[in-house]
Amino acid sequence: MSPAAAAARVASFAANFTTSTAPSSGGRLLRPFRGNPRPRRAVASMAVSAPKSPAAASFLERRESERALHFVKYQGLGNDFIMVDNRDSAVPKVTPEEAAKLCDRNFGIGADGVIFVMPGVNGADYTMRIFNSDGSEPEMCGNGVRCFARFIAEVENLQGTHSFKIHTGAGLIIPEIQDDGKVKVDMGEPILYGPDVPTKLSSTKNEAVVKAELAIDGLAWHVTCVSMGNPHCITFGSEELKVLHVDDLKLSDIGPKFEHHEMFPARTNTEFVEVLSRSHLKMRVWERGAGATLACGTGACAVVVAAVLEGRAERKCVVDLPGGPLEIEWREDNNHVYMTGPAEAVFYGSVVH
Numbered sequence: 001m002s003p004a005a006a007a008a009r010v011a012s013f014a015a016n017f018t019t020s021t022a023p024s025s026g027g028r029l030l031r032p033f034r035g036n037p038r039p040r041r042a043v044a045s046m047a048v049s050a051p052k053s054p055a056a057a058s059f060l061e062r063r064e065s066e067r068a069l070h071f072v073k074y075q076g077l078g079n080d081f082i083m084v085d086n087r088d089s090a091v092p093k094v095t096p097e098e099a100a101k102l103c104d105r106n107f108g109i110g111a112d113g114v115i116f117v118m119p120g121v122n123g124a125d126y127t128m129r130i131f132n133s134d135g136s137e138p139e140m141c142g143n144g145v146r147c148f149a150r151f152i153a154e155v156e157n158l159q160g161t162h163s164f165k166i167h168t169g170a171g172l173i174i175p176e177i178q179d180d181g182k183v184k185v186d187m188g189e190p191i192l193y194g195p196d197v198p199t200k201l202s203s204t205k206n207e208a209v210v211k212a213e214l215a216i217d218g219l220a221w222h223v224t225c226v227s228m229g230n231p232h233c234i235t236f237g238s239e240e241l242k243v244l245h246v247d248d249l250k251l252s253d254i255g256p257k258f259e260h261h262e263m264f265p266a267r268t269n270t271e272f273v274e275v276l277s278r279s280h281l282k283m284r285v286w287e288r289g290a291g292a293t294l295a296c297g298t299g300a301c302a303v304v305v306a307a308v309l310e311g312r313a314e315r316k317c318v319v320d321l322p323g324g325p326l327e328i329e330w331r332e333d334n335n336h337v338y339m340t341g342p343a344e345a346v347f348y349g350s351v352v353h
């Protein structure tokens with residue numbers, strides 16, 4: 001094929017793909033997104049006018065008529081998700097195995113998880129379910145629920161401040177979209193009773209596991225265990241490394257050893273934390289079922305709870321994650337944890353799965 005013919009074929013593919021990837025929700029077209037930056041359609045920049053080759057057109061029509069999954073890609077501080085409009089069904093539109101394939105950054109769309117926007121139950125407005133990038137299903141996702149709220153505002157055409165009651169595996173979670181576009185989430189109460197986190201580590205402070213010792217890689221790590229609906233193991237250092245410099249950690253070596261440790265029967269998310277001041281913490285996370293991610297909302301909440309329990313920080317902190325900061329407050333009056341941070345749509349498209 002001549003270079004000119006090849007270029008025309010690519011252009012034709014792009015033009016056709018661009019017009020065939022508008023997301024739908026059970027047949028409804030999503031409105032164009034607002035906000036900054038505006039989400040992009042996949043390969044929109046390649047869309048130039050060129051005659052469609054019959055072969056490319058029929059190829060694309062065939063793909064669309066098969067099982068095309070429409071999605072919107074969202075991110076909250078770089079923790080990214082494939083958002084699926086599942087409002088018409090209580091059954092997720094993709095299986096855990098398919099989710100793992102879609103999350104693959106080389107062979108799929110690429111994401112830390114797939115989130116399903118589902119009908120509400122028990123008086124909730126909506127239900128959120130999520131599959132991690134390995135296909136496992138966690139109870140909750142903090143960055144994900146902020147993205148979820150922004151998605152609902154878009155598809156329901158809501159302007160200004162709004163809050164929603166979201167049913168999750170961690171109970172009722174209430175995100176509120178603020179005037180500045182950030183989302184503040186009432187993340188509920190932390191769970192500190194060891195067997196409920198769950199961890200097999202013995203309690204050290206009342207019923208909580210605070211600064212308990214966990215042997216990994218020849219080091220005696222000091223860990224505090226907190227559930228925000230999903231399990232977290234938080235460490236500020238070990239017997240040997242009194243102070244952590246989180247940038248120096250080889251997360252991919254050490255993370256899986258925490259995640260799969262026998263003391264965590266449901267596996268665990270692990271946060272490694274550096275205290276910058278009593279109201280400013282810095283963390284890196286190794287997520288259960290997703291590995292190293294740029295941010296973890298439930299993790300940042302658990303970190304502040306652990307820092308307060310260990311007497312290292314105040315109840316209101318900024319937590320720096322690789323993807324940016326989150327504002328976290330563990331309120332004394334109602335024992336709830338509040339998380340505030342950004343969430344935005346990145347692009348939308350469709351995929352045959």
Ligand SMILES: N[C@@H](CCC[C@H](N)C(=O)O)C(=O)O
Binds near residue numbers: 288
């Ligand atoms: N990134 C999320 C947490 C996602 C679930 C986690 N990997 C688990 O298995 O518990 C967040 O922002 O909270």
